[in-house]
Amino acid sequence: MMTTHRIDRVHGVSDVLPDEYRALREIQTQIEATYARSGYISIAVPILEYTDLFLRKSGEAIITRLYDFQYRNRRLCLRPELTASAIRAYLDHLQAEPLPVRLAYAGPVFRYETPQSGQPRQFTQSGVELIGANGAMADAEIIHLAAHGLDTVGITNYRLIIGHVGPLLHFLHRLDLNKRLRSFLLLHMETLRTAGVERLTELITEIDPSFNSGTPQPSAEIAATDSQLLALAHSTISTSGGTRDQAEIIAGFLTKISRRDQTAALHRALEFMSALCELSGDPQTVLTEAAQLLTHFDSEPAPLNELSQLIDLLAAYGLDSSRITLDLGLTRGLQYYTGTVFELHHDDLGPADPLCGGGRYDELVGVLGGPANIAATGSAYHLERLRRARALEQQPTAAPDLDAIIIPATEADFRRAIQIAEGLRAANLHIELSLTAQALPDAPTSAAARNIPVAVIVDADAAAVGVHQLPTGSETQMPAAQLADYIRQHKIR
Amino acid sequence: MTNSNGTRLKLALPTKNLEDPTLSFLSAAGLRVHRPNPRQYVASIPAVPQIEVTFQRAWDIFTKVDEASVDLGITGLDIFSERHEDDDNVIVIADQLGFGKAELVFAVPESWIDITSIADLAELSVEYKEQGRDLRIVTKYHHTTRRWLYTKGITHFTLVDAEGALEAAPSLGYADLIVDISATGTTLRENHLKQIAGGTILKSQTCLIGNRRELANSPAKRAGTKTLLELIEAHLRADHYISITCNLRGSSPQALAASLNADTRLSGLLGPSISDVYPRAAENGAAWYTCTLVVERTLLDEAVTHLRSTGGTDITVFTPSYVFSERSDLYDRLLAQLDRTE
Numbered sequence A: 001m002m003t004t005h006r007i008d009r010v011h012g013v014s015d016v017l018p019d020e021y022r023a024l025r026e027i028q029t030q031i032e033a034t035y036a037r038s039g040y041i042s043i044a045v046p047i048l049e050y051t052d053l054f055l056r057k058s059g060e061a062i063i064t065r066l067y068d069f070q071y072r073n074r075r076l077c078l079r080p081e082l083t084a085s086a087i088r089a090y091l092d093h094l095q096a097e098p099l100p101v102r103l104a105y106a107g108p109v110f111r112y113e114t115p116q117s118g119q120p121r122q123f124t125q126s127g128v129e130l131i132g133a134n135g136a137m138a139d140a141e142i143i144h145l146a147a148h149g150l151d152t153v154g155i156t157n158y159r160l161i162i163g164h165v166g167p168l169l170h171f172l173h174r175l176d177l178n179k180r181l182r183s184f185l186l187l188h189m190e191t192l193r194t195a196g197v198e199r200l201t202e203l204i205t206e207i208d209p210s211f212n213s214g215t216p217q218p219s220a221e222i223a224a225t226d227s228q229l230l231a232l233a234h235s236t237i238s239t240s241g242g243t244r245d246q247a248e249i250i251a252g253f254l255t256k257i258s259r260r261d262q263t264a265a266l267h268r269a270l271e272f273m274s275a276l277c278e279l280s281g282d283p284q285t286v287l288t289e290a291a292q293l294l295t296h297f298d299s300e301p302a303p304l305n306e307l308s309q310l311i312d313l314l315a316a317y318g319l320d321s322s323r324i325t326l327d328l329g330l331t332r333g334l335q336y337y338t339g340t341v342f343e344l345h346h347d348d349l350g351p352a353d354p355l356c357g358g359g360r361y362d363e364l365v366g367v368l369g370g371p372a373n374i375a376a377t378g379s380a381y382h383l384e385r386l387r388r389a390r391a392l393e394q395q396p397t398a399a400p401d402l403d404a405i406i407i408p409a410t411e412a413d414f415r416r417a418i419q420i421a422e423g424l425r426a427a428n429l430h431i432e433l434s435l436t437a438q439a440l441p442d443a444p445t446s447a448a449a450r451n452i453p454v455a456v457i458v459d460a461d462a463a464a465v466g467v468h469q470l471p472t473g474s475e476t477q478m479p480a481a482q483l484a485d486y487i488r489q490h491k492i493r
Numbered sequence B: 001m002t003n004s005n006g007t008r009l010k011l012a013l014p015t016k017n018l019e020d021p022t023l024s025f026l027s028a029a030g031l032r033v034h035r036p037n038p039r040q041y042v043a044s045i046p047a048v049p050q051i052e053v054t055f056q057r058a059w060d061i062f063t064k065v066d067e068a069s070v071d072l073g074i075t076g077l078d079i080f081s082e083r084h085e086d087d088d089n090v091i092v093i094a095d096q097l098g099f100g101k102a103e104l105v106f107a108v109p110e111s112w113i114d115i116t117s118i119a120d121l122a123e124l125s126v127e128y129k130e131q132g133r134d135l136r137i138v139t140k141y142h143h144t145t146r147r148w149l150y151t152k153g154i155t156h157f158t159l160v161d162a163e164g165a166l167e168a169a170p171s172l173g174y175a176d177l178i179v180d181i182s183a184t185g186t187t188l189r190e191n192h193l194k195q196i197a198g199g200t201i202l203k204s205q206t207c208l209i210g211n212r213r214e215l216a217n218s219p220a221k222r223a224g225t226k227t228l229l230e231l232i233e234a235h236l237r238a239d240h241y242i243s244i245t246c247n248l249r250g251s252s253p254q255a256l257a258a259s260l261n262a263d264t265r266l267s268g269l270l271g272p273s274i275s276d277v278y279p280r281a282a283e284n285g286a287a288w289y290t291c292t293l294v295v296e297r298t299l300l301d302e303a304v305t306h307l308r309s310t311g312g313t314d315i316t317v318f319t320p321s322y323v324f325s326e327r328s329d330l331y332d333r334l335l336a337q338l339d340r341t342e
Helices: A020-039 A083-093 A135-155 A167-172 A178-187 A189-195 A197-207 A226-240 A246-258 A262-278 A283-296 A302-316 A383-391 A411-425 A442-449 A482-489 B016-028 B059-065 B078-081 B118-130 B142-151 B166-172 B185-188 B212-217 B217-239 B254-258 B297-308 B329-337
Strands: A048-051 A067-071 A072-079 A101-110 A122-130 A158-164 A324-329 A339-345 A355-361 A376-382 A404-408 A430-435 A453-457 A467-471 A474-478 B009-014 B043-044 B051-056 B072-076 B090-094 B100-109 B138-140 B158-160 B177-182 B191-204 B207-209 B241-250 B273-277 B287-296 B312-318
Touching: A020 A101, A020 A135, A020 A383, A020 B254, A067 A178, A067 B100, A067 B142, A083 A101, A083 A122, A083 A376, A122 A383, A135 A302, A135 A339, A135 A355, A135 A376, A135 A383, A158 A197, A167 A178, A167 A262, A167 A302, A167 B312, A178 A189, A178 A197, A178 A262, A178 B118, A189 A197, A197 A262, A197 B118, A246 B118, A283 A302, A302 A324, A302 A339, A376 A383, A404 A411, A411 A430, A411 A453, A442 A453, A453 A482, A467 A482, A467 B177, A474 A482, A482 B072, B009 B016, B009 B217, B009 B287, B016 B072, B016 B207, B051 B059, B059 B072, B059 B078, B059 B090, B059 B207, B072 B078, B078 B090, B078 B118, B078 B142, B078 B191, B078 B207, B090 B217, B090 B329, B100 B118, B118 B191, B138 B142, B138 B166, B142 B158, B142 B191, B142 B297, B166 B177, B166 B185, B177 B185, B177 B191, B185 B191, B191 B297, B207 B212, B207 B217, B212 B217, B217 B329, B241 B254, B241 B297, B254 B273, B254 B287, B287 B297, B297 B312
Parallel strands: A158 A324, A404 A430, A404 A453, B009 B051, B009 B072, B138 B158, B138 B177
Antiparallel strands: A048 A072, A067 A072, A101 A122, A122 A376, A158 A339, A339 A355, A355 A376, A453 A467, A467 A474, B043 B051, B072 B207, B090 B207, B100 B177, B100 B191, B241 B287, B241 B312, B273 B287
16 A cells, blocks of 8 residues: 655755744844945845855855755855855946945855754845955944844844954964965864864864874874885886876975974964963953963964954944953854954854854955955844844734735625725735635634634625624624725724 | 555665675575575565565665665665765664675875875865866765765865776876775775775675664564564674583582682673583582583683683583574664664
């Protein structure tokens, strides 16, 4: 015996049901109005992009979660975020505009999260990009806009966390680390913050088994040099190098034996990163302590001046300084950030669920093929989290979507019921037309159960219609011409 | 998406090079497969009559189990790893059947003397990314390779579909390196490819997989699976044990037990069982006993020495066909995966 099972919903994605949909739309409208008041114009970009757009500069956190597929000889993906798409759109269409260009967007993004993470695989981002503007004034505009948007939506219990990737970038750049380890460390600042230095050490050992978390040892590779050189000589005559030519392999080999042991540099990097992670708290205190730390490690103080200026400007916007935490361990894991970064957190959502995140990404325009000197900064909300945060703070009202239902009493009344319904809809009321004839007393009862405020019974009486006001059950007769006013008086939508 | 397939328990067995070892394994576990006609693709297992056997290609078995056209299947862990998604209906019921062992490994041209470890490969990937070059990896195992490389922090590479013999791809120039299953490494060496340190993605062997939904919903199918698992598990466990019987002289069974129990590893699964021996010629003062104990195979030598030191002689050693414990661990694990208790 064959039984047919239902087709399941794809794991990790959700259906948005009416109450949630209404709340999301409302939040998005309020956010877009906030953007528009500061001169940001909305655009829409495709959900499908060439995978390469996101491979260029995204961090591991994004790349490893891409919905990435081959379709008819093209490598495509579902967008995991919107910044790269927005910049691509800017390069495609808007380069003639005077700088800075202010763009806003919203739409679904897709990330293949593990089921254990509890994160959805599709969510909605709503964000802005400020293209072609450098300095604290631009950063302050974006950060203020992000925080102010929450005010507009009615979310009050939020905190602003501001960081700067500059100190870490400068420090790692000066260390004699290979590029792979440098970008790995940058991406895993978050691991260090949340799971501790031991976990990060484990991860490093996993990607680089030669990394010894104890005392540095002389590299075994160098000891093997002689036999490998012999092997090289041998291979030159016996086998082909596949897709790499001899010169390239020899160059690779020489680089490898000349490469110094990375252990010492890694330890120094971990020491600096751990110290940075400690710097979190009230802005003035952190700025003072950070100045000492950077002096101690002989690193540039410029990022601190930017942060200090930014804090001043945010005060001018009226942002409550007690909401602000300065956290130099915040890097947001995305490889494209180059300066200030920030996140907005809700007090009752976990630290892994920021409401909004953003920062400065001065290299992305260049990396995506545009002019190298165009600075940019931006931010994006996670709309579903905004909805959750707002629902935690205020009881959502379950408003009905309909103002009235029009019910023909018999099939002979269908034509007149249609005319009445269309007349009311033209008056901008939300009207459901019953598709079957229903006799009293059932008709008003079923409408009342659905929380519709008014039921209109259309019957053979051409002069009037029967009107039931459902919460009270009161019944009146009135000419059809008075219906619109009556319904408007009683609507609760 | 899935269709229920009735109440008979359907088991798919792999054809081609896994066929003979699978049949030998089952036969050794007391699950001889009866195939009336060697050209037919259906068979039965007389020891568990409710099982219906079909023969399929190992790669197809995963799909057949997922779509529930069979309930159970024997295939490779490599195939499971490649085909498995977190929302499919396939679970691994026994992951170490102990045969069909092979490794999924990276192999690069022998002459790449600068690439000897996965860390070197990661460097090469970064270098290629900076040069705007693709690092092309040819493999049949796209998902497994991609997942594994991501955990190693390697994100710049392109996976290329296998066309014919994978091992030839680097010298033909359509890929830079390969990821393939290798039992001995011989084919790789013959094609002037070498493995790299830390470049083993997966140690594979044959496994028993099953359809979660079918097994969760049908008590009859779980009962058949339990019989199968009991025999397989007791057979696999028997491989690790030997049964030793020996004659011992002692003052009393209690005294013997005490000295045998002095080493818990060598005194049997629970403790020795000791019974009387009635010697033809009586000896003064001491009685004879015979003692049987089951110990781990690796401890044979120690166990014999221990028995001798306790006064043992006439030591005979047997290999058990099965070792059953109180409950079947494999079946308990299956129930846990199905969120059930019995």
